Amino acid sequence: MAFERTRAFRNIEEVTVGGAQVARLDLAGTARLMIEAALRPARENGPLYLTSVNGEVLARRRASREFAELVDAADLVSADGQPLVFASRLLGARALPERVATTDLYPLVAERAEREGVTFYLYGATEEINRETYEVTRRRFPGLRIVGRSHGYLTGEELERKIDEINDLAPDIVWLALGVPREQEFVRKWSDRLRNVKVIKTSGGLFDFLAGAKKRAPMWMQKAGLEWAFRLRLEPRRLFLRYVTTNPIALLLLLRQTH
Known part of the structure; x- marks a missing residue:
């Protein structure tokens, strides 16, 4: 289908x-916007689609026109990377107020959702990580309604049934933690069958952090835009090639295409 x-x-x-x-x-404004959207009636043409960009996403967006179209099709794109904030302050006409990391956004939205009666669905990651994310969230926000959850490795008929189940449950917000570019492709493929869902928020590695499977960088490294270096030290084999191939491209894009 067309995805515009x-x-x-x-x-x-x-x-x-x-x-x-x-x-x-x-962060606060993004959380408020999500709750306001979740309190409105579901749209006939499918859920609102919220995503984020960081250095890796910028590089992928430059390399693939198809992926760029998936990112640009979002109803809201947030800056999940401190270097983007720095670039906007140095080179842009208007500076971004702050980094909107999904890991920081989630508890703000959950707190408001608990108060307003907004419901969640947690989709993505492994079964163990997904279950622990559910348990952690329930302990921290006992009044929050999580209407369902599922790991992110379903395929074929099992996935088709799960899509129908999610639509029947009609969660207000689906947190979609599949990683780039799987979560953007998921939105494109399944949005028209999730018309009872109000909002889909792509979430990357959110569940890994919430479940405690991965550590976040110290706050000073986050503020300095060095969280990537902290993650590289923890997972050099998995992340070295990614960062070597995407960081230089992202830096050039930030320097040349920020205004």
């Missing part, structure tokens, strides 16, 4: 950072 940008949030200011159109919103 719907621009549901026309009143949200955007700035161009690394070639991507990024919402000029802070």
Whole structure:
């Protein structure tokens, strides 16, 4: 099906950072927007689609026109990378207020959701990580309704049934933690069958951090834009090639396509 940008949030200011159109919103404003969207009736053409960009996403977006279209089709694109914030401050006409990391956003949305009666569905990661994310969330936000959960490795008829199950459960917000680019492709393929869902938020490695399977960098490294270096030290075999191939491209994009 055609997958074009719907621009549901026309009143949200955007700035161009690394070639991507990024919402000029802070964490609190993004959380508030998600809850407001979750309290409205579901759209006839499928859920609102919220995603994020960081250095890796910028590099992938540059390398693949198809992937760029999937990112640009989002109703809201957040800056999940401190270097994007730095670039907007140094080179952009308007600076991004702060980094909107999904790991920081999740508890803000959960707190508001618990208060407002907004429901969650947790989709993605392994069964162990997904289950632990569910348990951690329930302990921290006991009044929050999580209507369902599933690991992210379903295929074929099993996946088809799960999509129908999610739609029947009609969660207000689906947190989709499949990693790039699987989660963007999931939105493109299944949005038209999830019309009872209000919002889908791509979440990358969110569940790994919530479940304690991975550690976040110290706050000073996060603020300095060095979280990638911390992660590289912990997982050199998995991340070395990724960062060597994407970081230089992302840096050039930030320098040349931020305004």
